[in-house]
Amino acid sequence: MKQLYSLSVIGLGKLGLCTAACFASKGFKTIGVDIDIDKITKVNKGISPIDETGLQAMLKRAKKNIMAISDYDFAILNSDITFIVVATPSLADGSFSNDYLEKSLLKIGASLKKKKKYHLVVVTSTVMPQTVETVVKYILENTSGKKCGRDFGVAYNPEFIALGSVLHDFLNPDFILIGEVNKIDGDMLEFLYTKTCENKPRFARMSPLNAEITKISLNCYITTKITFANSISALCEGVKGADASVITQALGLDTRVGSKYIKPGLGYGGPCFPRDNVAFSAFARRLEKKAKLAEMVDEVNKDQVMRVIEKINVLTERLHKPKNKTKICVLGLSYKPNTPIIEDSQAISIVQILVNEGFPVNVYDPQAQQNARGVLGTTVTYFEHIEECLSGINLAVIAVPWIEFKNINFRKLSKKTIFLDCWRILDGVKGINTYHLGVGY
Ligand SMILES: NC(=O)c1ccc[n+]([C@@H]2O[C@H](COP(=O)([O-])OP(=O)(O)OC[C@H]3O[C@@H](n4cnc5c(N)ncnc54)[C@H](O)[C@@H]3O)[C@@H](O)[C@H]2O)c1
Incomplete structure (x- = not known):
């Protein structure tokens, strides 16, 4: 031994x-x-x-x-x-x-x-x-x-x-x-x-060289897969009756595709995916080669934030209230569940744009609140309890699929509260007014 x-x-x-x-x-x-x-x-x-x-x-x-x-x-x-x-x-x-x-x-x-x-x-x-x-x-x-x-x-x-x-x-x-x-x-x-x-x-x-290229290629591939799912999502929003979630679930059943990282949601973020994708393009430029696919993935991923903002605007316009009287809450601020990290988190970008557009915004995150304070400062209202965060809200955006969001006590909320459930975490919950990404309404 x-x-x-x-x-x-x-x-x-x-x-x-x-x-x-x-x-x-x-x-x-x-x-x-x-x-x-x-x-x-x-x-x-x-x-x-x-x-x-x-x-x-x-x-x-x-x-x-x-x-x-x-x-x-x-x-x-x-x-x-x-x-x-x-x-x-x-x-x-x-x-x-x-x-x-x-x-x-x-x-x-x-x-x-x-x-x-x-x-x-x-x-x-x-x-x-x-x-x-x-x-x-x-x-x-x-x-x-x-x-x-x-x-x-x-x-x-x-x-x-x-x-x-x-x-x-x-x-x-x-x-x-x-x-x-x-x-x-x-x-x-x-x-x-x-x-x-x-x-x-x-x-x-x-060899070390092949391993170095493998490392950034793998993350670049995953970002491409995520972005492909979000492209289907964007397409489906233009056709009444289409549902990207149903489509991507079926795609994932094919073993050539696989079910991981292929579902509609926010774009990818965090300390690895965005920068490994961009590093792939940087490496290609260094070699005087083109990496059009990786560059396009980065661009489409960034567009994803504005897609969500447009959706929020469409949903809130139906309330016929000025933006400064339309109360929004964003649930989830980290770049993914189970971490306090907010680096390149699309949830944070969404909050920042909503604040700039004049909406009063409440926020809640089980772990990332302290980190978020460093970026969002006093522009939003922070809550320690999710139900308090949702109280009196017109529209709630579920921006990160934290498991605890499944257990919200909906009976305490106004039936009029609109949920934009970006990750389909509330599927199966009855009696709430829910909208999704990737669905043609
Ligand atoms: N965090 C992730 O999810 C993740 C995933 C895959 C790969 N990586 C890679 O791993 C590496 C580290 O990432 P991280 O997130 O752990 O970084 P980090 O910033 O959390 O930690 C880096 C640590 O290195 C220490 N340090 C800096 N200079 C030093 C020195 N000269 N001697 C000794 N310690 C020193 C810092 O004090 C710090 O504690 C990066 O290259 C990152 O891309 C990170």
């Missing part, structure tokens, strides 16, 4: 801390490294600095196997494999910045110089294609004075998790993507994931 590796994880953010916690929970000694002292202190006390489903409990369970520090030397010298999970923010041209990555590589390289044993450096952060070859290997070789492939290994191993279900997704992946310079590095990672995953994932092993 092979010995369990010791691991280090650089960057204890939304993905890095979950990565460290998952490995530690499966018995791997894991050293987390961050520059944020507050995060380090909290992790060492068993307190999660991040709001993610199940993370607090997992950190507690795995406490004996996880420690956090800011000292790179200690982390590299006391581990066999290092995962780099620092942020790679998007630049104006859509590509990803390597600023944080380069800073951490310089430190890892300096630590590698002091290490005698072979060490594997794994990039998990999402990077532009060609980064492993031209940036990662280059910096590590120059700072350590060692040779990649002989003295240390380098691999690209990105994650396909969704916020809100990071732990579950990490432990139950469809497949593990490994871009390896050396077979031995890929073997180490395959062993590690075989010991960590709770399912039996398939492994896609290839």
Whole structure:
């Protein structure tokens, strides 16, 4: 039986801390490294600095196997494999910045110089294609004075998790993507994931370049699928009797299509899909190639917000009230359920436009309220309880399919309240005045 590796994880953010916690929970000694002292202190006390489903409990369970520090030397010298999970923010041209990555590589390289044993450096952060070859290997070789492939290994191993279900997704992946310079590095990672995953994932092993292109292509494909469903939705709204939900459900039954990510709703948002789609186009431009499909998907996705606003305007015009007397409430502000993250959330864009158009807007979200305050400030009224948020409202927009919206006590509400249920979460609820996206009325 092979010995369990010791691991280090650089960057204890939304993905890095979950990565460290998952490995530690499966018995791997894991050293987390961050520059944020507050995060380090909290992790060492068993307190999660991040709001993610199940993370607090997992950190507690795995406490004996996880420690956090800011000292790179200690982390590299006391581990066999290092995962780099620092942020790679998007630049104006859509590509990803390597600023944080380069800073951490310089430190890892300096630590590698002091290490005698072979060490594997794994990039998990999402990077532009060609980064492993031209940036990662280059910096590590120059700072350590060692040779990649002989003295240390380098691999690209990105994650396909969704916020809100990071732990579950990490432990139950469809497949593990490994871009390896050396077979031995890929073997180490395959062993590690075989010991960590709770399912039996398939492994896609290839060169780092192919893995880098695979990562952005996969998210770009999913954004295309979501947008295709929303295009059907837009079409159906022009034909009385058409229902995009019925149509997309049927499409999903064909195994060539599949039922995931094909339903009418708001456009995609969050910290991954929009930027990976745009990065795909940026990569194509860098190669002087065209990525018309990816560009069009981005454009159609952005149009989705105005489609919802137009729908709201059509519904509220029937009330024959001025906009400043038409009370709207928006339920759900995060970019998806089960997360407080509002980055690129179409729900937030909808609220901002409604406010600009002069509507008084009430908002409620089970987790994202605090983050939303940072963006919406005092332009809206926040509620801690959903029924209070709905009280006296003319039109309620269900912008995020939080499960708890199914349990609204409708008996307390005026029968005249109009619901724009963007995600068909209220299907089956009787006695309410509901409208949907993707339906021709
Ligand atoms: N969050 C997601 O849903 C998700 C999903 C897939 C891929 N990714 C990718 O993972 C990477 C990390 O994303 P995130 O959302 O976890 O970012 P994040 O901003 O939540 O966390 C980054 C962490 O890195 C730390 N850090 C920055 N510079 C450092 C340094 N030099 N040394 C040590 N620590 C440093 C920060 O303090 C922070 O804690 C990105 O490339 C992202 O694209 C994220």
